[in-house]
Amino acid sequence: MKIIGTTSALAVAGGLAMLAAAAAPTQAATYVGTVIASGLDNPRGLAFGPDGALYIAEAGALNPGGPTTIGGEGAPAAFGTTGAITKVSGGTQTRIITGLPAFTNTVTGAASGPQDIAFYNGTGYFVVGLGTNPSKRTNELGAAPEAANLASLYAFDGATTTKIADLGAYELANNPTGDQIDSNPYHLTAGPGGLLVTDAGGNSLLAVTDTGVVSTVATFPANGGPDVVPTGIAVGPDGAFYVGQLTGFPFTPGSADIFRIDPLTNTRTVYATGFTNITDIAWGSDGSLYALQFPLTGGLGSIERLNGDGSHSTIFGGLIASTGLEIGPDGAFYVTQFSASPGTGQVLRIAQVPEPASWAMLILGFGLIGGALRRHPRARVRWA
Numbered sequence: 001m002k003i004i005g006t007t008s009a010l011a012v013a014g015g016l017a018m019l020a021a022a023a024a025p026t027q028a029a030t031y032v033g034t035v036i037a038s039g040l041d042n043p044r045g046l047a048f049g050p051d052g053a054l055y056i057a058e059a060g061a062l063n064p065g066g067p068t069t070i071g072g073e074g075a076p077a078a079f080g081t082t083g084a085i086t087k088v089s090g091g092t093q094t095r096i097i098t099g100l101p102a103f104t105n106t107v108t109g110a111a112s113g114p115q116d117i118a119f120y121n122g123t124g125y126f127v128v129g130l131g132t133n134p135s136k137r138t139n140e141l142g143a144a145p146e147a148a149n150l151a152s153l154y155a156f157d158g159a160t161t162t163k164i165a166d167l168g169a170y171e172l173a174n175n176p177t178g179d180q181i182d183s184n185p186y187h188l189t190a191g192p193g194g195l196l197v198t199d200a201g202g203n204s205l206l207a208v209t210d211t212g213v214v215s216t217v218a219t220f221p222a223n224g225g226p227d228v229v230p231t232g233i234a235v236g237p238d239g240a241f242y243v244g245q246l247t248g249f250p251f252t253p254g255s256a257d258i259f260r261i262d263p264l265t266n267t268r269t270v271y272a273t274g275f276t277n278i279t280d281i282a283w284g285s286d287g288s289l290y291a292l293q294f295p296l297t298g299g300l301g302s303i304e305r306l307n308g309d310g311s312h313s314t315i316f317g318g319l320i321a322s323t324g325l326e327i328g329p330d331g332a333f334y335v336t337q338f339s340a341s342p343g344t345g346q347v348l349r350i351a352q353v354p355e356p357a358s359w360a361m362l363i364l365g366f367g368l369i370g371g372a373l374r375r376h377p378r379a380r381v382r383w384a
Helices: 006-027 145-149 167-174 356-375
Strands: 002-004 031-040 043-048 054-058 068-070 076-089 092-105 114-120 123-128 152-157 160-166 185-190 195-199 204-208 214-219 229-235 241-246 256-261 268-275 278-283 289-293 301-306 312-319 324-327 333-337 345-352 381-383
Touching: 031 054, 031 076, 031 092, 031 312, 031 333, 043 324, 043 333, 043 345, 054 123, 054 324, 054 345, 076 114, 076 145, 092 145, 123 185, 152 167, 152 185, 160 167, 167 195, 167 204, 167 214, 185 229, 195 229, 204 229, 214 241, 214 256, 229 289, 241 268, 241 278, 241 289, 256 278, 256 289, 268 289, 268 312, 278 324, 289 312, 289 324, 301 333, 312 333, 312 345
Parallel strands: 043 114, 114 185, 229 278
Antiparallel strands: 002 381, 031 345, 043 054, 054 076, 054 114, 068 076, 076 092, 114 123, 123 152, 152 160, 185 195, 195 204, 204 214, 229 241, 241 256, 256 268, 278 289, 289 301, 301 312, 324 333, 333 345
16 A cells, blocks of 8 residues: 555546546447347347337247248248247346247257337337248148248237238238249338338348338349348438348358348349348448348358448457347447347347446546645545
C-alpha cells in the first residue's frame, strides 16, 4: 500500500483518463457475446416485440412416434408438435407457445418448424417451415392432421395463434419458379403492406397481407443447383427489399450474394457479393447492412458488415450453426446458434465492450475525482 500526495494523485487520475480516451476507439471495435437464452430446440429467427421483449422461434425436436417421409435433406423426417415460441424479458426465459408443427430429421435432429418471427402493426407473426413437396403434408404425413399446418404463416397474441396463410398450398398452386415443387418458408419481416417471406424451398420472395393474401414478389436463380436458396430478408433504408443467399454443394466460400428488389417494379439485381452461406441479414441504425454467415464446410460462422466499397468486415466470429440475426433497440446484435440441434440452442447478445456509455461514465468519474482533489489541496489518497 502507498500514500500518494495530491499532485501525484491528480497526475494518476489525469493519466488514466487520457489512457481511457485514447483506448476508446480501439475498444469500441471489440465485441463480446453473452448467452441470454439457452436449452432451446433448433432456435432460428428472432425479433423484438412492441413490449421490448425478445421473441425466439424454436423449430422443435424429434417426435419418435410421428409419421415419417423423406425430408429435404434426403433423410427420413418425422412430424410432431414440438415447435415453440420463447420470450425473453427482464432476464427471464419462458416458452409462451408450445405444440407447434415440427418436421424433424430422424438422423441429425435438425428440424423445420417455427422458423422466424416478425411484428407488423403491433401484431406478432411466425412462419413454419417444411423443406419438401407440400403435398406430403396430407399424403405421407396424413396420419397427423396437424401436419397440414407446416409451410404456413401464423399470427399470435400471447399464447393464442391464428393461421393466416398456407404458403405450401400457394407453392402447389402457383410454383413461381416453374421448376421442382418445394416449400420451406424460412425468414420473414414486416413490409410496406404486410409480411415478406422468403421461401427457401420455392426459391421465391412472397408478400402476405395481414388477411392472408399471398403474392410473388421475386424469384431467385439456382446458380447451378437446387440447394442455392434465398434466406434472410430485410427492408433497407431506401425502402427496397434485400435478400441473402445460401449456396449449395460444394458450398464454395465467397459465392453467396445479396440481392436488392425494387418494390415498385419487383426488379431483382445483385447488390453485394463475396459472402459465404448467408442465413440472415439485418440493417443497422448506422445505415450498414449486416450478414450472418453459416459455413457448411465445417468452419465457424460470423457477422459481416458490408462496407461502402463492396468489401465486408468481420464484426464477430466463432459462431456455431447460427441462423437468426436481429439488431436490438440497444444497438447490440442478437444471434441464435446451435440452430440445427435440439436442447442445446442459444441466443447470444453481442455488444461492444466497453460500450460507449461505459466510456462516458468512466471518463466522467475520473473528472469528478480530479475535481474533488482540487477542492482539497492537502488531501491524501490511499491506493491498494
